[in-house]
Amino acid sequence: MTTALTAPDPPPGRSTRIIRGQEVRWRGRPYTAAWMTGHAQRTVRIRPRDPDSVDVYDATTGQPLGTAHAQPPHPAPDHTHTPPTSSKDTDVTDTDTTQTTPRPDQDEVVGEPDFYLNLADARIVATEALLEASENIADTIEARAMSCIYGDAGLGKTFSVLAALKEISAERVLLLQFRSRPTPRDIRQELFTELRLEGEPPSHPSEFDRLLKRTLARKPYVLVCDEAQQFSRECFEFVRHLWDTGKGKNRPAVLFVGGEEAYKTLYSEPALASRIYIWQEFAPMEADEVQRNIPLFHPVWASASPELIDYVYEEGAGGTFRVWSKITYHVLEGMKRRGLEQVDESIARWAIRRALPHRRRSRRPQQDAG
Secondary structure, rough: OOEEEEEEOOOOEEEEOOOOOOEEEEEEEEEEEEOOEOOEEEEEEEEEEOOOOEEEEOOOOOOOOEEEEEOOOOOOOOOOOOOOOOOOOOOEEOOOOOOOOOOOOOOOOOOOOHHHOOOOOOOOOOOOOHHHHHHHHHHHHHHHOOOEEOOOOOHHHHHEEEEEEEEHOOOEEEEEEOOOOOOOOHHHHHHHHOOOOOOEEEOOHHHHHHHHHHHHHOOOOOOEEEOOHHHOOHHHHHHHHHHHHHHHHOOOOEEEEEEEEHHHHHHHHHHHOOOOOEEEOOOOOHHHHHHHHHHHOOHHHHHHOOHHHHHHHHHOOOOHHHHHHHHHHHHHHHHHHOOOOOOHHHHHHHHHHHHHHHHHHOOOOOOOOO
C-alpha cells in the first residue's frame, strides 16, 4: 500500500533542507516525523516500531532516516488500530532536493547522542532550536566554514549537534571534549588521537602542527569543539590557524559548541569573530513549545493533561530539556514504587521536590551560563 509524505512549503528565508510538520499517513493513521532535515528525492520504506510509531528507512540503502509518532499518541477507543506485521513495508517518496553525501568510512561517522541519565524511551524531538541547528550545521559543512552554537547549560546544544550530524550523514567527525580548560597542546594531542595517527606525537609544536595540517587536508573533516566556553583565546586562535591553512573542499568545517563565555571570547576578537559564518544562540523553550514538544519527548507525558505539563513547567522545569529529563526520571521511579500507570500531580510534585533545590522550585528557573 502506497502512502504520501506531505510537508508545507518552508518559511521565508529557510533552506529547503528543513521540512517542518512532516507527516506520514499509513494505513489511514497520521504520524508526525521526528527527523530534522529533508532528504534527496528517494523512496523510503516504513516499518512498524510499536503501536504508536513507525521507523522510516531509505528503501535502496536501508539507512535509517527517522521515527514518526502517531497523532494523537493514544487514539480514542472508537478509533481501532490494527498493528501492521513486520513483514510488510510501505514505499513512499520524499521530493526534497537536498544532495546526499556518501559514507565511505563507517567507523568515523558520529555516534548516537545520549539522553541525560540515559532516560529510557526518550525520543528526539524536532524543536525549533534543533531544526535551526540542523540547517546551520549543514550549511557550515557545505561552506567548509566555522560557526558557533552557544547558550545556557542544559538546553541540548551538544545533543542537537550530534543528532543533526547523524541526520545529515556527516562523516569524518572529530569530536573534541575536555574536562577542564585545555591548552593548544591538549588540542594537538586530542586531534592526534581522534585522527588515529600512528607512532609517537611530534615533540616540537611546529612539527606537530605541520602533521595535523597535512592530515586534515586529506579528507573533508568536521571538527566539533564541545564545551567551547572552556577555550582560551589561544585555543580559538589555534583552531582558526588550522582552519585558515586548509584549502577548498578539504578545509575542515568547524563547530564551536559551548556556553555564553565561548560567544564572548569569539566575539571580542575581531580576527575570530569575522571568521564565524553562523551564530546560533540556544534559548529555553517557551510555554507553548513545552506543550508541543514534551508529550513527544517521552511517553509518560503523552497522556498527561496540558494543565499538568504547565504545572511542571511553572514549578521549575521551565524550558530546559535536561531538567525535564531529570524530573521525568524521578517521575518514572515514583510511578514504579507506587504501582501507578499514569503520572499525576502528586507524583510530579514529589519528582520536582527531589530534582530541584528549594530556591529553584520557588520560581521559574533562570538558566545558568556554561
